[in-house]
Amino acid sequence: MLFLIPAYLSENSPVSYFAPAIKEYILKTDYFFVENEKTARKVIKFFAPEKKQADLKLYLLDKYSERSDLKDAQDLMKKGQDFVLLSEAGLPCIADPGNLMVKWCHENKIQVVPVNGPSSIILALIASGFNGQEFTFHGYLPIDRNEKKTKIQWLQSQVEKTGYSQIFMETPYRNNALFEDLCKFLPANSKLCIAANINDPEAEFIRTLTVKEWQKSKPELHKIPAVFVLGK
Secondary structure, three states: OEEEEOEOOOOOOOHHHOOOHHHHHHHHOOEEEEOOHHHHHHHHHHHOOOOOHHHOEEEEOOOOOOHHHHHHHHHHHHOOOOEEEEOOOEOOOOOOOOHHHHHHHHHOOOOEEEOOOOOHHHHHHHHHOOOOOOEEEEEEOOOOHHHHHHHHHHHHHHHHHHOOEEEEEOOHHHHHHHHHHHHHHOOOOOEEEEEEOOOOOOOOEEEEEEHHHHHHOOOOOOOOOEEEEEEO
């Protein structure tokens, strides 16, 4: 089996936020697909502190991975070895490269078991007050400023044309620059939700304001995980 295990969005999230099955599956196997070894070890310790770190067999699965890189793990799975696919943050395979192994499992008749957990994308959407029936997630916006401007204005046009909520994110150290660009390139009456530090009981920040209102109350988002939503 391949167990799809979520990670916390904040290290300050209480363990009570998560399904008990997460600990059960972590204790059940020593074999993990991970995007970052250091982060993965912290997440495993968070859910199952009694798990012996020396027993862990971690296989790197990131955006650069190809099937050929994972052949040793795939051979073990074909022989019956269970694996856990662990996200960097939130749910695996959403803004996460894990779908490569999930697809392989379906092709090879290996059972895939998803486990409940938080998704910053969905939590930001439901807390925004925007359309939750119809929405699109765009991942990261272009780095080039002209391309970013074009994308931002196109996203707003989609809100106006279709009513779909438009969800996107940025590398945390670029959040403040993205905020400035949103304020500059969007109409003053555009509605923007910023959801930062989601699931952190002490630092969570989720607000929906017009761009004009945001210009008067600039948030500090530098190096803080955040999701942005445009909508009606």
